[in-house]
Amino acid sequence: MNEEALNLSVRKFLKKVGITAQREIEAAVREGIESGKLTGNESLKAVVKLEVEGVDVAHQIDGEITLE
Template sequence: MDEDAFNMSVRKFLKTVGVTAQREIEKAVRAAADAGQLPADGRLKAKAVITLEGVPLAFAVGGDIELGGPSGG
């Protein structure tokens, strides 16, 4: 295995995941805001799940997304 090629490929994948996930989260939160469906505490629980086909890997990363502003403090 070429460690440099592997590292670059993983970084490229994670960059794509990050950019795509941010775009989708922003779209969903804006739609919820327009519909008046954001939580009163201004906080959303988030979870991302990563799996690899052909390799025994499945893990989740969770956290909170703070909305800030008038409804999110």
């Protein structure tokens, strides 16, 4: 196994995940505020579930996103 190739591949994947997740969250929050579902001062529970096929990885990351 090439450690450097693995590291670069994982970093590339995580960058893609981070950018995509941020865009989706921001769009959903804007839509929620525009529709009146959110007021703009909430704290929202967030959960990310990570699975990697072929290896025994199943991990959940819990967090909170504050709007104010």
